[in-house]
Amino acid sequence: MQKITGDILIEKASALLSSGTVSCVLGWKKGEFGYDVTPAVFSSVEELERDFVYNDFCGANFSKYLVSKTRKLEGKILVFLKPCDTYSFNQLLSEHRFDREKVYAIGIPCEGMVDISKVKATVGEGISSIDTDGDNLLVSTLYDEEPVAVDFKSVLAERCINCKSKKHVAYDELLGEEGDVIENSRFDEVARIEALTPDERFAFWQNELSRCIRCNACRDACPACTCEKCVFDNPASGVENKSPANSFEEKLFHIIRAYHVAGRCTDCGECSRVCPQNIPLHLLNRKFIKDMNEFYGEYQAGEEVGMRAPLVSYTTEDLEPGEALTRRDTDA
Amino acid sequence: MRKCSLDKINLLFAEIAKNAVLYLPVDENDGSAVYKKWEDGTAYSNALNTVRSPKDFFFPQTENLMGFKTLGKTIEVIDTRVEPDDFVIFGVRACDVRSFDILDRVFLSEPVDSFYASRRNHGIIISMACTRPSETCFCKTFGIDPAEPQGDISAWKTETEVFFKSNTAKGENLLTALDGILEDCDNNEVDAQKAKINAVMNRLPLKNLTTDGFGGGKTAEIFDSPKWEELSESCLGCGTCTFVCPTCQCYDIKDFNTGTGVIRFRCWDSCMYSDFTKMAHGNNRNTQKERFRQRFMHKLVYYPENNEEIFSCVGCGRCLSKCPISMNIVKVMKEIGGNKGE
Amino acid sequence: MQVNEYKPLIVAFCCNWCSYAGADLAGNNRLNYPADVKIIRVPCSCRVNPMFILRAFQRGADGVIICGCHPGDCHYTSGNYYARRRMTALFSMLDYLGIERERTRLEWVSAAEGAKFAATMNDFVQQVTALGENKRLEDLRCKK
Numbered sequence: 048m049q050k051i052t053g054d055i056l057i058e059k060a061s062a063l064l065s066s067g068t069v070s071c072v073l074g075w076k077k078g079e080f081g082y083d084v085t086p087a088v089f090s091s092v093e094e095l096e097r098d099f100v101y102n103d104f105c106g107a108n109f110s111k112y113l114v115s116k117t118r119k120l121e122g123k124i125l126v127f128l129k130p131c132d133t134y135s136f137n138q139l140l141s142e143h144r145f146d147r148e149k150v151y152a153i154g155i156p157c158e159g160m161v162d163i164s165k166v167k168a169t170v171g172e173g174i175s176s177i178d179t180d181g182d183n184l185l186v187s188t189l190y191d192e193e194p195v196a197v198d199f200k201s202v203l204a205e206r207c208i209n210c211k212s213k214k215h216v217a218y219d220e221l222l223g224e225e226g227d228v229i230e231n232s233r234f235d236e237v238a239r240i241e242a243l244t245p246d247e248r249f250a251f252w253q254n255e256l257s258r259c260i261r262c263n264a265c266r267d268a269c270p271a272c273t274c275e276k277c278v279f280d281n282p283a284s285g286v287e288n289k290s291p292a293n294s295f296e297e298k299l300f301h302i303i304r305a306y307h308v309a310g311r312c313t314d315c316g317e318c319s320r321v322c323p324q325n326i327p328l329h330l331l332n333r334k335f336i337k338d339m340n341e342f343y344g345e346y347q348a349g350e351e352v353g354m355r356a357p358l359v360s361y362t363t364e365d366l367e368p369g370e371a372l373t374r375r376d377t378d379a
Numbered sequence: 380m381r382k383c384s385l386d387k388i389n390l391l392f393a394e395i396a397k398n399a400v401l402y403l404p405v406d407e408n409d410g411s412a413v414y415k416k417w418e419d420g421t422a423y424s425n426a427l428n429t430v431r432s433p434k435d436f437f438f439p440q441t442e443n444l445m446g447f448k449t450l451g452k453t454i455e456v457i458d459t460r461v462e463p464d465d466f467v468i469f470g471v472r473a474c475d476v477r478s479f480d481i482l483d484r485v486f487l488s489e490p491v492d493s494f495y496a497s498r499r500n501h502g503i504i505i506s507m508a509c510t511r512p513s514e515t516c517f518c519k520t521f522g523i524d525p526a527e528p529q530g531d532i533s534a535w536k537t538e539t540e541v542f543f544k545s546n547t548a549k550g551e552n553l554l555t556a557l558d559g560i561l562e563d564c565d566n567n568e569v570d571a572q573k574a575k576i577n578a579v580m581n582r583l584p585l586k587n588l589t590t591d592g593f594g595g596g597k598t599a600e601i602f603d604s605p606k607w608e609e610l611s612e613s614c615l616g617c618g619t620c621t622f623v624c625p626t627c628q629c630y631d632i633k634d635f636n637t638g639t640g641v642i643r644f645r646c647w648d649s650c651m652y653s654d655f656t657k658m659a660h661g662n663n664r665n666t667q668k669e670r671f672r673q674r675f676m677h678k679l680v681y682y683p684e685n686n687e688e689i690f691s692c693v694g695c696g697r698c699l700s701k702c703p704i705s706m707n708i709v710k711v712m713k714e715i716g717g718n719k720g721e
Numbered sequence: 722m723q724v725n726e727y728k729p730l731i732v733a734f735c736c737n738w739c740s741y742a743g744a745d746l747a748g749n750n751r752l753n754y755p756a757d758v759k760i761i762r763v764p765c766s767c768r769v770n771p772m773f774i775l776r777a778f779q780r781g782a783d784g785v786i787i788c789g790c791h792p793g794d795c796h797y798t799s800g801n802y803y804a805r806r807r808m809t810a811l812f813s814m815l816d817y818l819g820i821e822r823e824r825t826r827l828e829w830v831s832a833a834e835g836a837k838f839a840a841t842m843n844d845f846v847q848q849v850t851a852l853g854e855n856k857r858l859e860d861l862r863c864k865k
Contacts, residue, residue: 079584080514083705086613107704112613168410172427172513175584189514189582241817249819249857260431260440263652264617264703278772280653286772287654289618289631290440290646295860299775302814306771309810321703323430323619325409331814338813343806358810361802363792368809368827372816637863638780 051155051222053101056127059153059222060099061092063125069151070122073112075105081177082163086112088124101127103179106160106204108317110135111270117149124150129157130226131210133217134313134349135270140217141352142311144273154215156223159199159207164325166202170195206316206329209233216350233314234337237330241375256297258324261290265318265328271308271348278303305331310339310356313349342371380569381554381561382542391541391560392417392469395553399465399503402436404429414468423470427513428695432625433468433475437498438482440622440647444494444632447641459642460494463501467553470507473528474518474693478625479504481693484686485628503549506530509576515696517585517709523693526576535569542569585694585709592716595684602676606714611671613704618649620698620707621674626691629655650674675711729783729849731758733842734773736766738796739831740788746835754842758786765789766827767800771811774825778858784824784849788838791829801829820857823848 060072072095076087082104089095110132116124128136133154140147166186167174173189184202185194211233213226240248263279266272278284279300291297305312305328314336318328339346339357343365346357366374383391395401401417404424412426414433446457479499486495506528509516518525527533531550535542543561545551554561580586592601621627631648634641648655650673656663664670682691692708699707735741741762747754763769766789774785787808789801808827816822826845830838 078705079699079709083699083707085705085710087609088612164410172511174514189579190511237817245816245819245821247819248817252818260618260622262618262622262649264615264619267615267617268703276653282654282657286776288633288646289648289652292441292635292644292646293860293862295779295858298818298858299772299779302775302811302818303772306811306814321615321617321619323623323701325411331817334814334817335810338810342809358806359803361799361806363802365802365805366809367805368812368825371809372813372822375813635862639863642862 051101053099055222056101056155057095057099060089060095060125063151064090064092064095068123069125070120072099072125073109073116074099074127075101075107080174082161082166082174088116102177103161103184103199104163104177106320108132108135108268108270108315110139111268111273113145113150114139114273117145120149122149125153126150127153127155128215128218129155129160130213130215131157131206131313131315133215134212134347135315136217136349137352138311138313138349139270139273141349141354142273150219152218152220154218154221154225156213156226157207159203159210161199161202162204162320165204166197169197169202204316204320205327206314206319211314211347217352234333236327237333237337240330241334252298253294255326256301257294258326259291259297259301260324261288261296261300262323264321264323266304268317268321269304269308269312270315270317271311271313272304274307301328301331304328305335308332309335310346310358311348312336313347338371341375342366380542380544380564380566382540382564382568383561384540385536385538387560388423388541389419391557392421392423393419394557394560395467395469398556399467401467401469402433403469417469427509427511427516428472428475428697430623430697430701432478432623432695432697433471434478434482434625434628436466436468436502437479437495438486438628438630438647441644442494442646443642443644445643447643448639457640463498465501465503467503467505469505470534471504471528471530472509472695473506473523473525474516474695475625476504476506476528476530477518477521477523477693478695481626481682481686481689481691482628484689503532503553504530505532505534505543505550505553508533508535508572510536510572512576512579512583513696513700514584515699516583516694517588517696518694519580519583519586520588520590520694521690521692525580526573535572537568537572540568542572544569588709588712590679590690590712590716593679593683593690593712594688595680597680598676598684601680601715602672604715607672608668610706610711610714611668614651614667614671614706615703616651616653616667616670617703618647618651619701619703621649621651622647623697623701625693625695625697626678650677675708675715678708679712727850727853728755728757729846729852729854730781731755731784731786731842731846731849732777732782733758733760734763734766734769734785734787735760735830736768736789736796736801737762737764739790739794739829740766740838742832743788743830743834743838746832747839748835750835752835752839754839755846757846758842765795765797765800766804767797767807769804769808771807774811775858778824778855779860780863781855781859783852783855784826784845786826786828786841786845788828788830788841791831794831815858818857821852823852824855824858 072089075084077100178185183196212228343357404412405415406424412424448455486492509525678691795801
């Protein structure tokens with residue numbers, strides 16, 4: 048299979064811009080050190096050729112940007128979507144958050160994105176540039192004479208190791224070959240925590256959540272969090288608090304954040320990617336997904352447009368909360 | 380100049396901890412470092428820097444200012460102030476030491492913030508020269524020398540030894556108290572260490588970044604730059620950059636209703652948030668572009684204008700490594716200031 | 722008389738149409754249930770936002786119980802079915818965070834079930850009393 052490179056995407060985007068099919072392109076802009084790419088909107092071929100980049104660090108999920116970017120847009124915006132991004136794309140469409148007619152979506156295959164903190168843990172600080180030779184990243188640092196080869200697979204982001212699908216569920220055009228929904232073990236960690244004693248679970252989460260600095264990055268990056276005014280930003284809500292004043296506030300925020308997206312979360316993993324304190328926030332979201340799968344049948348948010356999420360539907364035969372908890376205990 | 384061998388560093392920590400609470404960077408499981416209270420067995424981290432800056436020690440993320448209780452028609456004001464214990468922060472990098480000066484200019488100018496001042500008075504800073512600066516470091520841009528960190532006591536670490544030099548009376552007193560563990564020495568090894576650091580500094584990717592185009596009086600010139608729109612385009616509006624920043628000093632004061640009374644507390648605020656400086660008439664910065672611009676104008680134009688051309692950035696690089704979308708002050712300086720830093 | 726006997730604080734969210742009337746009936750019939758139960762009347766069990774429950778714990782509740790019409794009997798046809806799913810998800814999450822699952826409960830009590838209401842409250846109070854004070858979801862600022 049042909050590997051998708053920046054050049055291919057620039058060529059594609061330039062052609063669509065020149066033909067007038069799209070009026071701008073949502074893509075990644077070069078950074079200082081190779082890994083610090085920034086989402087940006089390009090409106091000319093010249094800009095694309097100068098700054099557009101596509102590499103192993105283009106992890107940001109572009110779907111959410113479409114909500115704000117399409118609002119005042121004349122014409123169409125071109126967006127490149129990895130398989131996981133397409134689920135968020137569909138979910139946002141289900142919620143009528145942007146106008147599908149204003150978007151030209153190109154699906155791009157993805158072999159996983161790299162977590163820079165894992166690279167830093169391997170080679171240390173001082174990365175000046177990063178190249179690739181296919182299977183390895185070639186990391187040049189300030190302290191090594193030669194670039195250090197780092198196995199690509201060993202530094203993949205957690206969400207990519209547990210990738211749930213290589214299949215694009217929405218696109219106007221697809222580059223490369225279509226992948227499949229894949230077997231994965233993304234719920235293993237949730238199951239491991241469930242199997243701990245309540246005291247151990249409490250200690251685990253107390254430790255993780257106590258590191259929260261309440262920067263709200265998890266919420267702001269989340270493609271399912273698209274409220275115009277978040278309850279946690281509303282001084283009249285009574286729960287607005289800009290800092291985790293104590294352990295209760297930490298829990299309140301994180302329970303409610305995960306709960307508000309329960310059934311709509313596509314498990315794209317942006318929350319954990321952006322957390323500056325490396326709190327495994329996806330384990331809260333996955334808990335809800337796992338529970339709903341077990342209690343109400345398999346459900347993948349964003350698989351199709353217009354599906355009814357488990358928490359906005361019901362059957363008369365649903366489990367009672369107590370039954371649900373005991374059933375899980377006996378299963379485990 | 381005094382020194383002690385690395386084998387004896389725990390003895391030194393124990394000695395310091397006898398009279399004050401000692402905080403130092405400690406490694407976390409995920410590879411990051413964090414300031415923690417020293418207890419017997421706590422290992423000093425080799426990490427370049429902590430994720431959260433040490434500004435927490437003087438300006439904590441939340442602190443209670445006072446309490447209220449109502450009794451009929453009277454309001455009782457409760458003083459909730461707790462006088463801090465003496466404490467020592469070990470291993471503060473040169474950039475972070477400078478951040479204290481920047482905070483001082485805000486909190487210690489009239490009217491003095493007594494909460495901040497009291498913490499400052501109780502704290503002793505032992506800085507530590509850098510040995511392995513990162514690609515994200517650009518302290519030189521702001522005239523900071525990582526080989527010559529300030530603070531009450533400056534320290535340098537080699538493979539086998541740690542060297543100390545006091546800069547203030549507070550620092551000298553502490554070093555004198557540690558006489559039993561420290562021994563006098565000359566400057567040779569420290570000078571060699573400084574030369575090593577300087578050699579690395581000359582290889583840093585951001586070594587040529589300058590503050591050209593910024594500083595006091597530049598408001599009219601750059602406020603309406605069309606680049607702000609472009610730069611802020613992908614900003615998520617989260618507070619990561621402001622909360623990991625050692626110099627961000629904005630806070631909000633809020634009341635918390637406990638059910639039986641009211642606690643008035645302050646907490647860090649972020650200019651990136653939609654309710655930042657929200658007033659009765661509404662909000663004075665309604666778009667993310669305006670909020671984004673405020674942050675960088677404050678650091679690079681307004682602050683120097685009011686503070687003898689000192690920039691409110693120390694080049695620690697935390698925002699460079701932590702921004703979820705990798706937009707940061709360096710990119711702003713290069714775009715708006717027009718210097719490519721190359 | 723016992724001194725220092727621990728008395729839990731229980732918040733009961735009761736739907737207006739069934740459970741609140743059930744509580745009323747319990748009162749009319751002079752059935753005993755502990756005064757530690759504080760009832761909050763809501764239009765329907767599905768009015769209960771998960772935030773209400775967390776805030777109840779913050780403000781000092783040791784246990785929270787939600788009571789609604791029996792499945793199939795909702796005044797608004799289906800509110801209690803939604804409540805059932807929501808509470809299942811929330812209670813399971815609290816359990817996942819290591820917060821005692823015995824502190825939360827969902828029960829169906831009709832307007833005719835005064836006896837069931839009293840029995841349920843007695844049972845829940847007993848259960849929470851056995852657990853003791855809520856320490857895992859407390860806000861120290863709200864403690865006296």
